[in-house]
Every structure is written in C-alpha cells, then in structure tokens.
Amino acid sequence: MSADVRGLPITVANDEALTAYEKAVAGYLAQKRDTMDQLNAALDADPEFVMAHCLKAYLLKMAFDPAFLSAARESLEAAWKAAGGATDREKRHVIAAGLLLDQKAVDALATLDSIAIDYPTDLMTLKLTQFFHFWRGDAANMRDVIGRALHAWDPSVPGYGFVLGLLSFGFEEDGDYGAAERVGREAVELNPEDSWAVHAVAHTIEMEGRHADGIQWLKRTEADWLGNNNFRFHLWWHRSLHHLERDEVDEVLELYDTGIRGEKTDFATDIANGSALLWRLALRGIDVGNRWEELGERAEAHVRDAINTFFNTNYMMALLATDRREAAENLLTAMREESARNDPLASRAVDAGVALSEALRAFHDGDYGAVVDFILPVRYDQHLFGGSHAQRDVFDQTLVVAAIRSGRESLARALITERETRHRQVPAAWKAEAGMTVH
Numbered sequence: 001m002s003a004d005v006r007g008l009p010i011t012v013a014n015d016e017a018l019t020a021y022e023k024a025v026a027g028y029l030a031q032k033r034d035t036m037d038q039l040n041a042a043l044d045a046d047p048e049f050v051m052a053h054c055l056k057a058y059l060l061k062m063a064f065d066p067a068f069l070s071a072a073r074e075s076l077e078a079a080w081k082a083a084g085g086a087t088d089r090e091k092r093h094v095i096a097a098g099l100l101l102d103q104k105a106v107d108a109l110a111t112l113d114s115i116a117i118d119y120p121t122d123l124m125t126l127k128l129t130q131f132f133h134f135w136r137g138d139a140a141n142m143r144d145v146i147g148r149a150l151h152a153w154d155p156s157v158p159g160y161g162f163v164l165g166l167l168s169f170g171f172e173e174d175g176d177y178g179a180a181e182r183v184g185r186e187a188v189e190l191n192p193e194d195s196w197a198v199h200a201v202a203h204t205i206e207m208e209g210r211h212a213d214g215i216q217w218l219k220r221t222e223a224d225w226l227g228n229n230n231f232r233f234h235l236w237w238h239r240s241l242h243h244l245e246r247d248e249v250d251e252v253l254e255l256y257d258t259g260i261r262g263e264k265t266d267f268a269t270d271i272a273n274g275s276a277l278l279w280r281l282a283l284r285g286i287d288v289g290n291r292w293e294e295l296g297e298r299a300e301a302h303v304r305d306a307i308n309t310f311f312n313t314n315y316m317m318a319l320l321a322t323d324r325r326e327a328a329e330n331l332l333t334a335m336r337e338e339s340a341r342n343d344p345l346a347s348r349a350v351d352a353g354v355a356l357s358e359a360l361r362a363f364h365d366g367d368y369g370a371v372v373d374f375i376l377p378v379r380y381d382q383h384l385f386g387g388s389h390a391q392r393d394v395f396d397q398t399l400v401v402a403a404i405r406s407g408r409e410s411l412a413r414a415l416i417t418e419r420e421t422r423h424r425q426v427p428a429a430w431k432a433e434a435g436m437t438v439h
C-alpha cells in the first residue's frame, strides 16, 4: 500500500501517478492553472486511480456549469468501478462524490465532514469541505472543519501553510478579523503561493474598511498569484472594491478592462465578478459604457442552469442591465422551480435569491419602494445561498440606495448608520441624499 506525502494510505498503481496526483492536490489548494492537467496525467499513469477520479469529479462539479456534469459523472463511474480494493477513506469519497452529483448536498457534506474528522490530514478534503460549507452560508463550519483537524497538523506536516490559509478564511467569514489576519499573514509567510490565504487577508482588510492597506496588500502579493487560474480575476476584483470605496474610478475601470474581464471567460465566478462590480458602479451613477453587453450574452446562455442561487442573482444583474427581459423572467421561473423541488432549508436559500432578483428587477425599473419591500424580509437569509460577505454586500448597497431614492428617509439613515457600525463604507453622496451630516 502506498502513502501520500502526509502518510495517508492511498491506492495507486505507480509513483508517477501518485506524484502527478500530489501536484494536482497542491495545485487545487494554490489555484494553479495546471491542476486538471496534473490530474489527467495521474489518470493516464493509472486509469484506475480512485482518488484522482474522485477529485476530478469534485472539480468538474465545482465549476458550476452543467456543461461539465457528464464528464463529472464519467469520473464518478470510473471511481466506482475501481473502488473494489479501495481503502475506507477512498470508498467514502466515492460515496460523497456520488451524493454531490445526485444533488444530495446535505448528505454529501455530512460524508465529507466525517472523512475530515477521521482523516484530518486529508488536505484535499479540508479544502473541499470548507468550500461546500461556504456555499451553504455556514461560516461557523467553514472555521470549524479546519479547527477540528488542527490536532493532526504542525509545521512539519507538508501543506501546513495551506491549512492556516483555510483557517484564516473561516475566521474571516465568521467575523473574527483579528485571528483571520494573524493566521492568514502567517500562512502567506510560510507559503507565498497560497493565494487563498492572500484572499482571506484581503477579505479581512475589506471588512475592516482599510482600503489603502487592501490595495497595498494585493499589489505586494500580486507577483505570487499572477500565474493563478481564474482566481486571479477574483483577486483583482477584490482590489477594485478598495479603489471604488476611495472613489478611484479610473483604477476600477482599468482593473476591470485589463484584469477582472481582461479575458472574456465564461465561468460563473468570473461573470459574477464582472456583474457585481458593474452593478456597484451603477449604484454610484458611474457610466460603464458597453461593458455589460458581453456579460448579458453570457448570462443569457446560463439562464436554465439553475445550478447556484448566488450566481443566478449575479446573472440577473447582467440580464437586466442589457434589457434581456425575457431571459430575466426565465431565470426567475427556473429559480422558483428549483425552490419547489428543494428541501426546506435549501428552498429558503433559493427563495431569498428569488426575492433579491425581483428586487434587482424593480431597481432596474426605477420602482425603488418595491426594491426595499423585496429585500428587507430576506436580508438575513441571503447568507444561506453562500458567497462571501464581500460578494453579498452588493445587495446591502442596493437596499441603501433604494431606501434613499424611495424617500424612506428614516430607513435610509438607519441602514447607513448600521452599515458604518459594521465598518462598511458609505459614499458621501448617499449620506447627503439621506439628509445626514457628511464629515
């Protein structure tokens, strides 16, 4: 029986396959462009490599695009066929991947959580499990899935830095910014290629409203994540948020054109980076030219995906901004159908997405009172469909602007002061329009 770099038993036919698989796992953690190539190399060297098949199924599913689902299923079937002599951990991964592809997210996540408890040095599982907690809006478990594993880790275990990077993001989303920044910076010092840790620190700085620090942090680390996969677009998106809060619109648009949408990719996260930024700019009355058009085209092609509520709300922005009314209506219908199919908790998440999408549509139509009425009842449910605090903030910003424009002055003031209490920036123009003193 072979063992991986951390000593976990692994069923594999030869060293060549194992070496390529280890590179794929490290590449997954570090957002490297060649992760799938390494995984395919592992499978070329050992076509019955169960863990490589499972990781491939997971990665394809996580692309949030139905176009990859049949390939994900092929990987799962190959894993099932090869799993006869597999270890307990490997068999449980085959089960978890199967549950995931069967849309049984709760059971899949429970299986992954149990693997992470029994095999705490299974680094791929820690990353994967945190990711799925992220998409269920469960910040406490994002932190705790890593915390539960820490007894098995110390600096001598390969990949320790990555574990700190994961822990940092868990702390950040759960609101412990001091711990998040300390642990995240330690992770980056140990392992400069850990762009997830860079990202966690960037989130932390943003949540504390330290925009000059955020720009400096992302510029200083850029050389280490420039070679990342699409994740680099998201890191530029983070930098653009800091520039926006400093009213540095030229920098925002330049980052948009050269980085965030420099390549007109079709991945959900990339489209969401673009849509959410353009929507924020529109909230501030900034002309973005024809930048919406390609996003609207791509969003329209994804309308029937119904694969992720967070992404659907971001597609909705692009559909509305390019006046694709029918596609917007179809997206709402797809989301309502999904809600009807789901278990109660998942339905609650989708219902929040439906209400926010209705709010976006009302905003586009200038019916600002309706925007407020759609968002207020669901604003404390919106975390249920996942995404980060920074990503969902676009809805809070939309609500503030709608409250101002609908003349609900007391609500506007309340939301602004609530926002500032959370260290979130409020543009001076919004405060002035709400009749508040601008310092």
Ligand SMILES: [Fe+2]
Pocket: 199, 203, 234, 238, 388, 390
């Ligand atoms: Fe982020």
